[in-house]
Amino acid sequence: MKIFCLAPTAIALSLSVGLALTSPALGGDAFHNPVQSQVLQGWDLPDGRRLAAVQLTLDPGWKTYWRAPGDAGIPPHFDWGRARNIAQVSINWPTPDVYFDNGLRSIGYMGRLVIPMHLTPQRPDKPMRLRTRMLLGICAEVCVPHKIDIDTMLDAPDPSPTPAIVAALASMPYSQDEAGVRNATCAISPTADGMQIKAQVSLPHTGGTEVAVIETGAEGLWISEAITTRRGDTITAVSQMVHADGGAFAIDRSAVRITIIGGDYAVDVRGCTAG
Template identity: 25%
Template sequence: MAGQKSSLRLIAAGGGPPQGFYHAGIEIRLDPGALTYWRMPGGAGVPPIFSFEGSVNAAAIAVSYPAPMRIDEDGTEAFGYRGSVTFPLHVTPKDAARPVLLAVTLSYAVCARICLPAKAEARLTLDPALEASAASEGATAIAAAEAEVPLRLTPQQRDAKVAIDRDKTASLPTWRLSTNGDVEDLFAEAPRGWYFETRKLSRPGEFLIVAVEKPHGDGEAPVPVILTLKSERQSYEFSVDLDAASTP
């Protein structure tokens, strides 16, 4: 379905649900120069909103997000995608012997010189009788998108990969994150009212995390933050509690 500066379609890898779910995806293609946003859009923009109302024989539908890029929008940092993006879906049927009618309504924003709200609908039948083909266009696109989805780390895996230390000399609550991996960028997601900036340092694998906004009358308790580290080989994400009290 085509809209303002973008088009949307549903794709599938084909075949039945051998792992208990179908591999599908929502593909957005953007006009040259246009962008759309990640689940945490940065300093501007709005995240996509997915609705699967109208789907038939679907017990559960899980959406994944490929790691975003950092985009400069006239001095404001946005997190999102250019060119195209495919959001992988895992669609679990209620009855694996029957087809699933997958219906999606997606509300999102498309920005070029100006930002425009977009809304698109699409439907696709996932049939267990169809044979899967790893070389099909849908299977190839979905596999590529799933490879860009960050791997979720357990607390033990997180502690083995990264070190996060409070910078006691900074005027704002600030942490230094260090990792041995080849990390391109770092993104932080926090509860409503909080905003954490992330900055790449000159030394490879090192970043600053700075709490630049917090809710009025709050800020003393540890803040649950999701950190996403983007890497060309394997991105990953994890949860961590950051104590944003004014004095460490």
């Protein structure tokens, strides 16, 4: 993971104006598209699934966002409603970088991003049609929403693993077992507006400045960027949680996901116990 300090950008414009406008990448011929997309056909796995990928190539100076991008980012969204003969999609995100821009933190990617996807067919004897609309945020001097329409028949698998997909899988965060995580707890307490979650994970230092991201898996829940500290072998992350409608909510600790992004590698922790 790298930490970048970028020149000031018009984040407020992204939120107040950009969502109401057509992205430059979606406009007419007067605009240059800063994102190029390509489907990597991938290869068939022994269990019947296909391991394919979407490759995004961004112009220099542009970035896009990870699945949990922080308050300054725009989270990506995939609409699979028009796909054919695809029963299930599992998206695998490579380890992102952390950016600080005008005092705001975002998490994402620059340059080339390969997003591997495990695709389960409804009928293994028929080809799959990868038809999806990707909604994502892209940023340079300003941040704007962007859409990419993909429509490809997955009927020509590579005879061997695709190097770009293999490299993307290798750059994913380590699992908690691979990283030597010994314990992960979550203490949840009420606040005036919602609840606070305090996650503590015992694991070796991941290098440099560590950033922890907490995801709850709950719908309609806003969660703040975690305040991350480390003491010895324990990293602590504290976030505030508020439901979108202001009502009460519950947290399933088994669905909590804690990603620790360090200077040397990242770790994906699934689930936590009461603490």
